[in-house]
Amino acid sequence: MAIDPKERTVYYLHEVVKKVYRCIQRTEFFLYDRYPAIKPVLPKEIKILYADDLQKQYPKLTPKEREDKVAKEYGAVFITGIGGKLADGSIHDGRAPDYDDWITESGDGHKGLNGDILVWNPVLDSAFELSSMGIRVSPESLKLQLEERGCTERAKLPFHSRLLKGELAQTLGGGIGQSRLCMFLLRKAHIGETQVSIWTDEIKKDCKKRGIELL
Numbered sequence: 001m002a003i004d005p006k007e008r009t010v011y012y013l014h015e016v017v018k019k020v021y022r023c024i025q026r027t028e029f030f031l032y033d034r035y036p037a038i039k040p041v042l043p044k045e046i047k048i049l050y051a052d053d054l055q056k057q058y059p060k061l062t063p064k065e066r067e068d069k070v071a072k073e074y075g076a077v078f079i080t081g082i083g084g085k086l087a088d089g090s091i092h093d094g095r096a097p098d099y100d101d102w103i104t105e106s107g108d109g110h111k112g113l114n115g116d117i118l119v120w121n122p123v124l125d126s127a128f129e130l131s132s133m134g135i136r137v138s139p140e141s142l143k144l145q146l147e148e149r150g151c152t153e154r155a156k157l158p159f160h161s162r163l164l165k166g167e168l169a170q171t172l173g174g175g176i177g178q179s180r181l182c183m184f185l186l187r188k189a190h191i192g193e194t195q196v197s198i199w200t201d202e203i204k205k206d207c208k209k210r211g212i213e214l215l
Contacts, residue, residue: 001171001172001173002169002170002171003135003169003170003171003172004170005138005170007170007172008101008104008113008135008138008170009106009113010080010106010107010110010112010113012135012172013080013113013114013115013134013135013172014048014078014080016133016172017046017048017078017115017117017133018045018046020117020131020133020174020176021046021076021078021117024042024117024130024181024185025042025044027185028040028041028042028185031185031186038185038186038187041075041120041122042075042076042119043074043075043076045076046074046076046077046078046117047070047074047075047076047077047078048077048078048080049070049077049078049079049080050079050080050081050110051063051079051080051081051082051086051092051112051115052081052086052087052109052110052111053110054066054070054079054092055086055087055088055090055092056087059088063090063092063093064127066092067079067118067127068126068127070118070127071118071119071120071126071127071128072120072127074120075119075120076117076118076119076120077117077118077119078115078116078117078118079092079115079116079118080106080110080112080114080115081102081106081110081111081112081114081115082095082100082102082112082114082115082116082132083095083100083102083103083112083114084102084103084111084112085148093116095114097137097142097145097146097148097149097151097154098137098142098145098146098154098159098160099136099137100112100113100114100132100133100134100135100136100137101113101114101134101135101136101137101138101141101145102114102134102145103141103144103145103148104138104140104141112134113134113135114132114133114134114135115132115133115134116129116131116132116133117129117130117131117132117133118130119184121184122187123187123188123189124189128180128184129180130176130177130180130181130184131174131175131176131177132174132175133172133173133174133175134172134173134174135170135171135172136170136171136172136173137163138163138170139163139164139165139166142155142160142163142164143155143164146160179191179194179195182194189207189210189212190203190207190212193212
């Protein structure tokens with residue numbers, strides 16, 4: 001979606017995140033209304049968190065372990081600021097330099113205008129990513145992120161050069177994996193249960209252990 005430059009704030013991003021989450025939550029209840037065996041598990045509100053805060057709070061845990069911990073505690077979380085360097089020099093997870101804006105100061109010492117929507121998956125007993133989203137790079141943040149990743153040559157590419165010249169609108173967007181969303185809402189243990197897949201012997205054995213019947 002195109003946004004006004006004044007909407008390039010973490011607060012605006014979080015409002016959009018809440019709208020997306022409400023749609024997912026309503027879909028879960030819609031399914032429960034028609035298929036009562038699928039009990040709702042999503043909390044009323046999504047918890048907004050920051051990757052740098054989680055690193056400081058749980059320095060001995062890996063990013064994946066931090067995600068599991070907070071997703072289990074809150075049921076649904078949005079981890080803000082993924083891709084930029086944390087206090088210890090690490091990053092929570094990799095992000096391309098020419099996609100989401102993960103370098104802009106967002107207030108209160110935080111950086112990044114992007115993040116991930118994660119929910120607690122009771123079938124897999126782990127955090128489960130439903131969407132990676134954020135405010136896209138501006139001319140200023142694109143330049144800084146290309147420099148930090150050491151790939152300034154990309155500035156000559158068609159998209160990059162037009163953005164840097166101010167010829168393109170500011171935008172916000174993200175992806176929601178259709179198969180992953182169906183997998184979570186239908187309480188499936190493997191993505192192959194929601195899309196056409198090839199089942200290897202190893203996957204068949206693992207599914208059998210979990211009590212999954214493959215058709």
